[in-house]
Amino acid sequence: MIDFPHRQFAHCESGVTANLLSFHGLRCSEALVFGIGSGLFFGYVPFVKLNFLPLTTFRSGPGCILTKATKRLGIEIRKQKYRNPEVAEQELDRLLAEGRPVGAQTGVFWLPFFPPAYRFHFNGHNLVVIGKEGDDYLISDPIFEKIVRCPATDLRKARFAKGALAPKGKIYTIEKMPEQFDLPKAITAGIQDVCRVMLKTPVPLAGVRGIRLLARQLVKWPAKLGEKQTILQLGHIIRMQEEIGTGGGGFRFIYAAFLQEAAEILDNEKLAELSQRCTAVGDLWRDFALIASRVCRGRAALQDSFDDLGHLLRQCAAHEETLFQDLQAAIAR
Amino acid sequence: MKKTDVPQQGGLNAGCREINYAVDSDGRYTLEQSVGWEAKNIALRQAWEAIVEQLHQVLAEIRVGEKSSLAYYMVKEQMDSALLAQYSGIPRWRVKRHLKPAVFAKLDNRILIAYAELFRISVEQLRKVPAAPDLILADLEQTEGGVP
Numbered sequence: 389m390i391d392f393p394h395r396q397f398a399h400c401e402s403g404v405t406a407n408l409l410s411f412h413g414l415r416c417s418e419a420l421v422f423g424i425g426s427g428l429f430f431g432y433v434p435f436v437k438l439n440f441l442p443l444t445t446f447r448s449g450p451g452c453i454l455t456k457a458t459k460r461l462g463i464e465i466r467k468q469k470y471r472n473p474e475v476a477e478q479e480l481d482r483l484l485a486e487g488r489p490v491g492a493q494t495g496v497f498w499l500p501f502f503p504p505a506y507r508f509h510f511n512g513h514n515l516v517v518i519g520k521e522g523d524d525y526l527i528s529d530p531i532f533e534k535i536v537r538c539p540a541t542d543l544r545k546a547r548f549a550k551g552a553l554a555p556k557g558k559i560y561t562i563e564k565m566p567e568q569f570d571l572p573k574a575i576t577a578g579i580q581d582v583c584r585v586m587l588k589t590p591v592p593l594a595g596v597r598g599i600r601l602l603a604r605q606l607v608k609w610p611a612k613l614g615e616k617q618t619i620l621q622l623g624h625i626i627r628m629q630e631e632i633g634t635g636g637g638g639f640r641f642i643y644a645a646f647l648q649e650a651a652e653i654l655d656n657e658k659l660a661e662l663s664q665r666c667t668a669v670g671d672l673w674r675d676f677a678l679i680a681s682r683v684c685r686g687r688a689a690l691q692d693s694f695d696d697l698g699h700l701l702r703q704c705a706a707h708e709e710t711l712f713q714d715l716q717a718a719i720a721r
Numbered sequence: 722m723k724k725t726d727v728p729q730q731g732g733l734n735a736g737c738r739e740i741n742y743a744v745d746s747d748g749r750y751t752l753e754q755s756v757g758w759e760a761k762n763i764a765l766r767q768a769w770e771a772i773v774e775q776l777h778q779v780l781a782e783i784r785v786g787e788k789s790s791l792a793y794y795m796v797k798e799q800m801d802s803a804l805l806a807q808y809s810g811i812p813r814w815r816v817k818r819h820l821k822p823a824v825f826a827k828l829d830n831r832i833l834i835a836y837a838e839l840f841r842i843s844v845e846q847l848r849k850v851p852a853a854p855d856l857i858l859a860d861l862e863q864t865e866g867g868v869p
């Protein structure tokens with residue numbers, strides 16, 4: 389087994405990236421990777437369905453954090469997909485034999501170390517394979533406290549899971565680290581990118597406009613969809629916002645932690661203040677999830693609660709709008 | 722979120738602890754373990770209840786001869802005919818036909834084995850269904866906290 393610096397984190401992709409970078413000599417936090425890789429996002433895409441429910445996301449697309457964070461830090465990575473599962477497994481074994489930890493995209497449905505209740509057909513999971521003992525792989529999955537074991541047959545199924553975002557055996561390794569890092573430049577680029585997608589996306593589904601769109605549509609759900617479907621869709625938003633891997637508050641707390649770290653690295657007092665405001669936005673999202681969950685449990689009158697929920701969402705949108713405007717100004721100085 | 726507010730309400734996570742980001746008394750961010758939060762436990766449980774309800778529906782359809790037993794295992798594995806087709810390598814139009822009892826009854830053993838292996842059951846099991854859904858929410862939750 390490779391001596392791998394496993395640390396437990398909130399989110400799989402930023403966690404995997406942070407642990408891989410640490411192995412290769414750049415010890416960094418998950419929050420820093422998340423921020424440099426501009427992981428924060430909001431998107432509400434009603435015509436794309438996930439488990440038959442409209443897609444709501446609080447983060448950028450799978451693979452974005454790894455790609456953007458490594459690019460902005462000047463790190464070379466190699467990504468590979470496979471057609472043939474056997475070749476994919478041989479290649480993985482070969483890299484492990486060379487002593488190299490290997491990042492992999494997998495589905496979670498087939499991973500036996502996941503709690504049964506979390507096993508859905510979701511294919512955007514990431515983990516690091518760090519060794520093989522007999523027929524078991526040893527895996528550093530940043531969602532879990534300790535190194536986990538996974539039989540080779542199960543990992544093969546997970547690497548070749550089918551459906552949306554099918555990983556097709558995708559693995560990635562870090563090929564070359566630069567001699568020195570320009571952290572301030574990478575952080576600034578990451579912040580600019582997030583501000584741009586949150587404020588200036590041309591489609592009304594993304595960023596602050598996406599939150600407002602959801603606010604407008606959500607209040608109409610009870611009348612339009614009936615109680616049952618409404619509650620399913622609401623529950624789905626809670627899961628996207630709070631389910632394993634967000635660090636709470638739809639990634640807003642991780643981002644606030646990033647801003648706190650960035651304030652020190654860039655020696656920019658303003659960012660520390662914006663970090664606190666980002667925490668406050670995360671708390672608002674938590675309030676939203678709490679009220680929404682009461683609606684789901686039938687403890688709150690439906691239409692009244694939906695007016696409250698719509699109001700809360702508009703508040704989130706307003707706070708995020710000024711937050712990202714001020715953030716843009718803070719780094720433009 | 723303050724460090725002291727990190728929720729510890731167990732649910733369906735089988736005792737797994739996950740990381741929450743929270744602010745300590747000095748205003749510094751720390752990584753705190755949490756066993757779960759009521760709001761998300763409700764949402765997760767609701768997603769499973771929807772699957773169990775689907776299973777009840779499909780069992781009723783099988784009982785009146787509208788669907789084959791394959792439909793039950795497909796729903797249990799959270800698949801639709803498109804996903805089942807991709808996993809089994811059998812074209813979707815054929816998978817859809819196999820969901821009909823008359824077609825399913827005449828299926829070749831070779832195809833039955835393909836389905837059974839995918840679902841990790843035997844061919845005999847694939848041919849029959851339980852009287853009530855054998856996916857029990859209580860089995861998913863090994864630690865039960867704040868929520869009834």
